[in-house]
Amino acid sequence: MTTNVVAEASPRPDIAILDGSDLAFALSMGWRDFRRAPGIGLVFSAVYVLGGLFLAFISGGFVMQTVILALGFPLVAPFVAVGLYETSRRIESGAPLDLYQIFGVVWNEKNRQIPWVGAIIVFYFLFYSFFAHMLFALFMGLSVMTNVSSSWDVFLTANGLTMIAVELAVGAVLGFILFGLTVFSLPLLVDKEIDFMTAMLLSFEAVRENLAVMLLWAIVIAVYLVVSMIPAFLGLFVSLPVLGHATWHLYRRALIHPEDVAESSEIAASA
Numbered sequence: 001m002t003t004n005v006v007a008e009a010s011p012r013p014d015i016a017i018l019d020g021s022d023l024a025f026a027l028s029m030g031w032r033d034f035r036r037a038p039g040i041g042l043v044f045s046a047v048y049v050l051g052g053l054f055l056a057f058i059s060g061g062f063v064m065q066t067v068i069l070a071l072g073f074p075l076v077a078p079f080v081a082v083g084l085y086e087t088s089r090r091i092e093s094g095a096p097l098d099l100y101q102i103f104g105v106v107w108n109e110k111n112r113q114i115p116w117v118g119a120i121i122v123f124y125f126l127f128y129s130f131f132a133h134m135l136f137a138l139f140m141g142l143s144v145m146t147n148v149s150s151s152w153d154v155f156l157t158a159n160g161l162t163m164i165a166v167e168l169a170v171g172a173v174l175g176f177i178l179f180g181l182t183v184f185s186l187p188l189l190v191d192k193e194i195d196f197m198t199a200m201l202l203s204f205e206a207v208r209e210n211l212a213v214m215l216l217w218a219i220v221i222a223v224y225l226v227v228s229m230i231p232a233f234l235g236l237f238v239s240l241p242v243l244g245h246a247t248w249h250l251y252r253r254a255l256i257h258p259e260d261v262a263e264s265s266e267i268a269a270s271a
Helices: 020-036 038-059 062-093 099-111 114-140 158-182 185-191 196-209 211-229 236-254 258-270
Strands: none
Touching: 020 038, 020 062, 020 211, 020 236, 038 062, 038 099, 038 236, 062 099, 062 114, 062 185, 062 236, 099 114, 114 158, 114 185, 114 196, 158 185, 158 196, 158 211, 185 196, 185 236, 196 211, 211 236
16 A cells, blocks of 8 residues: 655745845855856756747747747746756755756656646736737727838837837736746745745745845846847856846745754754
């Protein structure tokens, strides 16, 4: 007879107050971890970048490449992030950086909570896609049909500019809400035994308690990614693993786990 072993749920972590120095620390540690394991970082970033480029190639065009990378994010990014978080966790604990074992951790996440977060992100993206199409119909539905691949004049009209402004504003708000729900929940789900809803609510609460700092962090991520996309998306090979490692270290500062503090105290006392 087999017995199913259910992992005991981790205690609720405490939320710390962050400042700009924590962001600088996270970025410096992100670069450190990438330099410690550049091959692993490149492997996981390649899954995202090369996969998107391949799909764009077979579907045709640079514009389609951008769209597919954006839509592919919710399906691929959580599992890419797991590999980067696990690498940082191993560097932090002194565990061996075995790529086979790290891939094993990523594979095992399919039976844990990460897929639920991925499903919510997919739903979120689909909702925004529907909303964007609705706005386009609302503002541009009565306009003369134009091939936007050869002429952008339709977007330079009053209706076109208004539509762009509204979509950017709504997209920024929805994007930051999604950022708040996932920025700490993904590393938390990798690190501890906790359900995905609790993890996402904790992440959002931590962002709310550190709103100014996390707004700055969101801007830093956006700038990194935009700059990385300029040379045919090749910069993502470096920026994705650096930001992934940095997010792990920011999570470790934002959410304080009582059992980790107790363990650190015991190690210090025995040293």
